[in-house]
Amino acid sequence: MKAVLLDRDGVINALVHHQDAGVVDAPFTRAQFKLLPRVPQAVRALNELGLRVVIVSNQPGIAKGHLKAELLKTFERLMLSQIRAAGGRIDGIYYCLHHPDAKVRKLRQRCSCRKPEIGLLEQAAADLRVSLSECYMIGDGIPDLLAGSRAGCRTVFIGRWKCEICQFTESPHVRPAFMAKDLWEAAQLIRSEMTGIARTIPPPSCVLAEA
Numbered sequence: 001m002k003a004v005l006l007d008r009d010g011v012i013n014a015l016v017h018h019q020d021a022g023v024v025d026a027p028f029t030r031a032q033f034k035l036l037p038r039v040p041q042a043v044r045a046l047n048e049l050g051l052r053v054v055i056v057s058n059q060p061g062i063a064k065g066h067l068k069a070e071l072l073k074t075f076e077r078l079m080l081s082q083i084r085a086a087g088g089r090i091d092g093i094y095y096c097l098h099h100p101d102a103k104v105r106k107l108r109q110r111c112s113c114r115k116p117e118i119g120l121l122e123q124a125a126a127d128l129r130v131s132l133s134e135c136y137m138i139g140d141g142i143p144d145l146l147a148g149s150r151a152g153c154r155t156v157f158i159g160r161w162k163c164e165i166c167q168f169t170e171s172p173h174v175r176p177a178f179m180a181k182d183l184w185e186a187a188q189l190i191r192s193e194m195t196g197i198a199r200t201i202p203p204p205s206c207v208l209a210e211a
């Protein structure tokens with residue numbers, strides 16, 4: 001395996017409960033942008049396995065009028081500086097900024113980059129000069145698993161959801177290779193697989209029931 005494609009919200013940074021709108025979504029303010037525990041260390045651990053690490057993220061917040069493009073850049077700087085401080089390296093960041101119902105007209109479109117479409121993954125793999133079959137796709141949403149599966153990646157699901165999600169993740173194009181509670185645990189599972197250390201990897205179903 002050559003590279004890891006990471007979703008952003010829920011994998012790198014925490015999701016935010018926007019009480020006014022009653023939704024759980026990406027951060028919309030600088031104060032809301034918080035890296036999840038051990039993420040910089042996990043990126044470094046993946047780098048140490050010889051893996052390139054890139055981010056492939058749907059970010060329709062600008063299209064929906066939730067935040068300005070500059071803030072997305074601010075989030076990027078916060079994220080990269082914390083990862084770099086831990087000795088980790090991100091080799092590229094790819095966003096889909098579109099949304100079919102966008103308020104901002106130029107971002108209102110059905111595109112081929114919004115996951116579960118695979119445009120972002122293809123772009124990242126082309127820039128890295130790797131094949132998508134040599135990539136892990138790690139995400140906390142069904143669109144991440146679908147995109148990864150369609151693109152031929154090995155998929156890893158991040159989540160602590162209750163077991164109800166299993167009815168969805170069992171379907172053939174969603175079922176991940178691994179499930180992990182956070183990126184650090186995902187990096188450990190990838191290390192086990194890549195170094196061939198015999199270790200029981202929990203089956204990708206119902207392992208979250210205890211969470």
Ligand SMILES: [Mg+2]
Pocket residue numbers: 007008009010011139140141
């Ligand atoms: Mg996500």
Ligand SMILES: [Zn+2]
Pocket residue numbers: 096097098111112113114
């Ligand atoms: Zn797009």
